[in-house]
Amino acid sequence: MTTAAPSKNLTNSSTKGEALxxxxxxxxxxxxxxxxxxxxxxxxxxxxxxxxxxxxxxxxxxxxxxxxxxxxxxxxxxxxxxxxxxxxxxxxxxxxxxxxxxxxxxxxxxxxxxxxxxxxxxxxxDLIEGRDLLDIIKKGDQKLKPQQVQEIMIKLLDAVDTVHRQDLLHRDISPDNILLDKWGSPVLIDFGAAREEASRETRELSAVLVVKDGYSPQEFYFAGGKQSPSSDLYALGASFYHLISGEAPPNSQTRMAEFAGQNPDPCVPLTGRFDEYDPAFLAAIDKAMNILPKDRLQSAREWSDLIDGEQSERIKPLILSQADNLGPVLSRLVSETNEYVRKSQTLEQRPRERKIETPVKQIPNWVLEFNEESSKIVNSGKTRAQSPAQTAPIYTPPELRPARRRSRIGMWFVRRFSS
Incomplete structure (x- = not known):
């Protein structure tokens, strides 16, 4: 199922009739x-x-x-x-x-x-094919295990950290804006309410308020409220509060009113209520959902370190500052590649040296016959006391042997056949 749930707005009016x-x-x-x-x-x-x-x-x-x-x-x-x-x-x-x-x-x-x-x-x-967390919570037909919930949280914290490093706030994090794709990986959607930090906005832009009861922090409910990364973290914590407990947390304005009257917080902490979860995991959610922004977790990276410190130390994303310019690096790589290709083409075009092979000359048959007859004559008078060095010499024609002084048998051969 593909979901993209609507947001609620402060005026409580519907734009259904205004849609294209x-x-x-x-x-x-x-x-x-x-x-x-x-x-x-x-x-x-x-x-x-x-x-x-x-x-x-x-x-x-x-x-x-x-x-x-x-x-x-x-x-x-x-x-x-x-x-x-x-x-x-x-x-x-x-x-x-x-x-x-x-x-x-x-x-x-x-x-x-x-x-x-x-x-x-x-x-x-992108159109994400999957189910949102709100659908999973309400239908209850796909119970997520504690390990799955923690893995989803870690991925979302890295995503939120990426958003905040762009000096941007999502402003509408809620279970219906967190999709699980067909592989079970979360995707943060619906950036329609995204905006730069409220400190950069005019009061006119802040007047366009998008809130969701139970998930939006109290500073989202009034124009000019100071919004920060901790505002998104409150909404993320409230979303997982609902996923784990099965109940949406109380409205943050109600919580703020009770806090101002020094009454107990109507939002019951998760810590100590769900033994199947790591206590540090639940404590981090409770801290992110503190009523006052100064008491909350201040960054997604801080939250990640609390619940998965070892992995956070082991896997660190590559963060490029604005001063990092990849232009010179890419230019150098392109230049080196072009130079390599040019040299390769030059070598291919260069004429290759041809190796001159000396043909192997064949020994004539008459030479082989002479060597065989000479061997028989010499070997007929050989005794056992003779060494191999005293055996008959093998005749090699002049054109097949290295230039040197002719042997006696060679001279005999020349005189006999030249007469």
Whole structure:
């Protein structure tokens, strides 16, 4: 089953009626909308057909419903005073789509294309065939073992760390935005609410709030709330809290109100409740879900070290800083390859030296007959006391022996046959 669940927004209004009709063409005729998958405060998600490549994809449309409306296919601002805010969101949507596309992480959904159409922006993402964690939790037909849960967590922490190193927040981590593909590997999806850290945003952009009760930290509920990597980690911890306990954690605003009144936290910690899990694993989730941001885990790498310190020390990802420039390295490799090919071609074109082989001369039959007769004559008078060196010499014609002084038998042969 393919899932891409919708997000809830603060206004609690539905954009179902604002979605593009099935069969709508985008970017000329390259993409065709098949059906709506979900929506959130920032946009609408569709299942679409890539007509050029002949495959299904997910298309996310930038549609901040607070500031815009649809007329036909096109998107318009609700009033002129919202135009600058709307265009800022479209620009941010395009910029962050490019950032996500650069991540190239196996546990982050891939972005393949971004484009503008209908006076708004779109991003084209991988369609992940699998089940989301929320579906697994609710149906209960696929019980995940503690070791599987820990492995999923470790992969997601590495994915979230990659997102945060791009100075980006996901802002919508929840069980319905974590897919398990057919190999059981998690994929973080739905970056429609992704944005740069709130400290960089204007209060107008922060007003477009996307929250999910039980998963969103308390700073997501009000405009201008200081958001940081610990905000995403809270949502990730709350997602696994639900997966392990079977119950979604209490609303963070409710928790904050009880904390302010110095009452007990309505969110019961996982630690000590589930013996099949490593206590350090559960304690890390509880720490990530602290109400106050300063009391939480501050980075995904810190979390990984707590639950899998040995592996974190053993496997370290290659992190390239902005100062690292691969251009000179690639240029050098290309230059060396070209030089090698050039030399190889030169050697192939160079005429090869031919080895002159001296033909082997055959001994004439009459020479063989003479040697045989001479051997019989000499051997007829040989005694046992004679050594092998005293046996008859073997005649070799002059043209077959090295240049040297002729032997007596050779001189005899020349005189006999020349007379």
């Amino acid at each position: 009709p099935n069969g709508t063409a985008l970017l000329g005729d390259q993409f065709t909308i098949k059906r709506r998958l979900g929506n959130g405060g920032f946009g609408i998600t569709y299942l679409a057909q890539d007509n050029y490549l002949g495959r299904n994809v997910v298309v996310k449309e930038c549609y901040p419903e607070v500031f815009c409306r649809r007329d036909g296919k096109s998107v318009y601002v609700r009033s002129d005073q919202h135009y600058e805010k709307y265009r800022s969101i479209v620009t941010m949507f395009m910029r962050e789509a490019r950032t996500i596309a650069k991540m190239r992480h196996p546990n982050v959904v891939g972005v393949h294309r971004i484009f503008e159409d209908n006076d708004t922006a779109y991003m084209v993402l």
